[in-house]
Amino acid sequence: MADSGGPLVVLENVNKYFGELHVLKDIDLSIDRGEVVVVIGPSGGGKSTLCRTINRLETIDSGKITLDGEPLPQEGRALARLRSEVGMVFQSFNLFAHKTILQNVTLGPIKVRKVPKAQAEEEAMALLERVGIASQAGKFPAQLSGGQQQRAAIARALAMKPKIMLFDEPTSALDPEMVAEVLEVMTDLAREGMTMIVVTHEMGFARSAARRVVFMADGQIVEQSTPEEFFTEARTDRARDFLSKIL
Numbered sequence: 001m002a003d004s005g006g007p008l009v010v011l012e013n014v015n016k017y018f019g020e021l022h023v024l025k026d027i028d029l030s031i032d033r034g035e036v037v038v039v040i041g042p043s044g045g046g047k048s049t050l051c052r053t054i055n056r057l058e059t060i061d062s063g064k065i066t067l068d069g070e071p072l073p074q075e076g077r078a079l080a081r082l083r084s085e086v087g088m089v090f091q092s093f094n095l096f097a098h099k100t101i102l103q104n105v106t107l108g109p110i111k112v113r114k115v116p117k118a119q120a121e122e123e124a125m126a127l128l129e130r131v132g133i134a135s136q137a138g139k140f141p142a143q144l145s146g147g148q149q150q151r152a153a154i155a156r157a158l159a160m161k162p163k164i165m166l167f168d169e170p171t172s173a174l175d176p177e178m179v180a181e182v183l184e185v186m187t188d189l190a191r192e193g194m195t196m197i198v199v200t201h202e203m204g205f206a207r208s209a210a211r212r213v214v215f216m217a218d219g220q221i222v223e224q225s226t227p228e229e230f231f232t233e234a235r236t237d238r239a240r241d242f243l244s245k246i247l
């Protein structure tokens with residue numbers, strides 16, 4: 001299953017409503033293994049909802065989503081496994097406040113993947129090393145800077161050995177001087193071949209790490225292209241208008 005060729009994640013004709021509000025409209029999106037896709041677009045366009053449907057934090061009303069060729073599980077142990085296979089990093093760091101950074105990273109592997117504690121700690125330290133905060137392992141989240149907390153959140157997601165990582169505006173809540181350190185970790189991940197969907201307006205990251213930019217507005221994928229094309233010659237008025245506001 002894991003080694004089958006073809007795309008890793010496929011959304012076909014996905015529709016999602018919140019009451020009367022049609023938030024995802026006939027979304028078709030296919031993401032290859034190792035591909036990095038940046039999703040960009042105005043607030044309220046459905047970007048977060050799109051991410052949340054992929055790890056089934058949100059259900060969909062019609063259409064189909066597959067991961068590794070399998071439909072997303074609906075419940076139970078299979079759903080817990082899915083959540084571990086789809087790593088998610090949010091705008092707010094969402095670390096467990098009363099656990100140390102090391103405990104934050106080892107909790108999932110110990111509880112969900114049943115990894116022995118000593119091994120989980122060894123792997124966690126290697127991940128914290130990789131994101132550059134090994135020296136913070138014994139501290140609590142509140143003792144870390146925002147950038148360090150976000151890197152801890154990335155390490156925590158990676159500890160579950162995900163097939164894909166979803167990043168939902170991972171740097172928007174950070175002070176400007178901390179944005180680069182988080183983008184650097186993400187750029188390294190991309191370079192190492194991680195499949196990633198990244199909602200961000202960081203164009204530097206999109207240009208250096210993304211293969212594809214997906215522009216989303218009003219619940220629709222309005223256009224998609226390479227970062228170079230998108231940032232220099234967006235095809236739709238909607239995208240050009242959006243870019244004129246963020247550039």
Ligand code: ADP
Nearest residue numbers: 018021023041042043044045046047048049050
């Ligand atoms: P984006 O991430 O692009 O800003 P969202 O996916 O967060 O967009 O939101 C898309 C639309 O769905 C918005 O109009 C938002 O207000 C609405 N929405 C998001 N989550 C909910 C919810 N849980 N209940 C009702 N409406 C929601």
Ligand code: MG
Nearest residue numbers: 047048049168
């Ligand atoms: Mg959002």
